[in-house]
Amino acid sequence: MTGSLGGWAWNGLRPASADDLGIPADLDATTALLTRNIARGLGDAVALRNAGGPALTYRQLDGLVNALALRLPWPRTSRIVLHLGHSVDFVLCFLAVLRAGLVAVPVPSTASLRDAADIIEDAEPTAVLSGQADHLQRVLGTEVAELVRVSRDGDIQTRLAALYDRPESRHRQGERHRTDDAYWLYTSGTSGPPKAARHRHQDIPAAASMWADHVVGLRPRERCLSFSPVTHSYGLATGCFLPLWSGCEIVITAVTHPGALWQAIRDSGVNRLFGVPRHFASLVEDAGLAGGGHQLTSAHSSGEQLPPQLQERFEAVLGIPLLDGMGSSELFSNPISSTVTERRAGSSGRPIPGVAARLVAEGQVIVGPGRGELEVASAANAIGYWNRPAATEATFRDGYCRTGDIYDRDSDGFLFHVGRSSSRFKVFGEFVDPTRLESAALTVIEVIDAVAFESQAEHGIHACAMAVVLEDGADADAVARAVRAACADTVGHFAVPRKLYVVAALPTTHSGKLRRAGAREHAEANGRSH
Template structure:
């Protein structure tokens, strides 16, 4: 795929129709359905609509869209036309949307009706934005997607794009600043499907996929679009917040064979007392987890209750999907597993030298799915994308069996008595205590100015904080070692998290330092 003409939609969608799956269900969103043939027609109508609106090849169109069947139609229709779709997090603030829409210079904004209020005051102030197209029943004075597509032809000559040409952008989560636009190529979608989806998941045509992570996330895009479409499988889309109750309801209604979750959700599904007898459908064969490392206790509890393994792995927006993972028949809970076939990884110290087994280092990845770089961020691009290697910012340790265990983000790690402490390791020990539901650990200076662990914990319903500090200190000492125990324990109602469920430890660090 190194040269010549290649459009990702030809491989991802048109191939399924050519191979006889035109009448097969591709997506259902609980209200509407699209077969592969229907999606092909809709994507061509979207491509024609964009051309009619004057959008040219390589220009951007933004998507603030909930997970309905309109999402893949718009996303794939833009790519078909050689136009670059930019799916955005549906939970951003007005200021963040204003920044991102101006940054990517979107000519058209596709938006779900329910999300219009958060952008209504800015759309007239963005010089590059010419059209707003609404998915829903009431466009509130803007163009209505269904009306715009009704008169369009379903015949369109797919743009003869290059495999190394940007196909779509994804914005990073921006947990420590404004989001950064990652440019992904036409060849990147197939790269994730040919590696993780095929060689780790073993995804099949008869699979039904359900992802808690939304399509605008790199993780969700692979789970719910790239992977199922790579083999002609079916996806169940959910436009609502993925609560434990809703996930169980969808699992029992649609009987997915693969469920893609995140650690926080798995924990909540296991610990909600009102759902303790809920089944997880009758056909579930595998689950995956990413976004943050999965605690060993959660993986074991899920397997014990449902008889199905969770494949814990790690990915990133920059690399599009999972590059380290456990695999069927090769699972060790508490680790991120081994490199996904097709990916190479290194652990390096601050000098850039490889570290031996058992020593903490920063994870670098040589990935076929790596983004081209950040838009308008040359310095950060150079820091992250260093030739073949992408710097993840994650600290890992490799054992003698070649498995990798997450220690923390580079800025989350700290030393106690000269020894590195992994916040994740301490948190994993804390949540095995019967009183603790969730935990986050950050460094705090003691009276002598030396850093020690401080824990923020969310208690299980009915648990008491009385005497808990001493109990948790002893619990952690017994679990992972005497120097790693939290010197301070603060009980909180909830922990700050990103939309993907990652704990925002920097907010807790800021609070602890004040």
């Protein structure tokens, strides 16, 4: 299904098109993920399992998806919200919705009921499949869509009896096209209200062929576990699409305690790990819980900048590479990635084969080394936002997606994340990039995590402030002095945090990334100032 990418170098001048990648015009993405693997002899290979639970082969999963798709009664292109959490049921329903020609709209697994209701009201779906239907109904109040109750007990067909018990009402007919909407991903809301990024069927095999095949090198029957929930961008890519494309086995676990995670990794024989830096920091802190060892061969981080010190420690303790990459809800998978042989400490990597990327500053494209906002062109990019014409016009232009991320590029094309264009603020007339302050704070050994933000000092003058998470037993006053000294040395005295709050945890988005919006309020409400 994919063409050769030999004609595209790391910094190609144009992206590979859907035709270049050999993606059929009449594509149904589930054909690329399921039917294709059965045809190449992987029908009896395990496709999906809960850690410690029963397995589904590719042939069994394809049969369940097809039977469910035939029972979804809603008109083609209807939007179907999936409020099912990080689960096997979500994967099955998601694939069935796509096969039926409908549009899947996931609700992040950690979303509150109010957040879920906001997504439902914004997406205007025809139906909602929910494992918390009664609670959700009370929050929604009025009936905004058909609400289908999904049980949490019994086997798959019992849990989804509200759908499987329906008569077949759909036939796979009518034209399908690779540019049809397949799913919408609500952005994580790192710095503002979430928006729904619209993705097509072609985006799935495009990203999978470029990243899984040519960068990660996934092989059939490898076992993959994503700490990132399948209900958000990185988890959906690495915990569903990419493993299925490659004929791998997906291991799903809802546990979060490091001991339970290590047991799932060990007992399931996991080979590849995917997550955000905070996941890997937690894992390496409790590496002693790995017990009898592991079969891991690589780990892949995304979502936010991977601190070099965490990468170094992880690799030293576990003996496997931890590779950084950059993606987003709009870009789907990781169009900027590191590989085992092509990486630099502190770098997100380089544009992957098939992707075109550029840095833009003051309206000019930067040639060679330099700093600018990263823009990415790819056959896997979203086509815009639902019902947000101004945001769509501002973000998607000339075939490129503006990421809002500021990067430095070195002479070899490696990209180093500097910060967000929207997260900078001014102090004493100087722009402050909070990520530089956070990196400085993390050089203090007792600091586990940090977030910098704008605050107000005397007379309403703008100043820097910071919230930090410390190791148990750390002397908070001593750490505060060390953090301020590190910020002064790294950024300058004007940027030294006037207030430094010690908190138990930082606010995060549904996907586990740092939530900058509201960081000040969180620190003031939950922290102690030093």
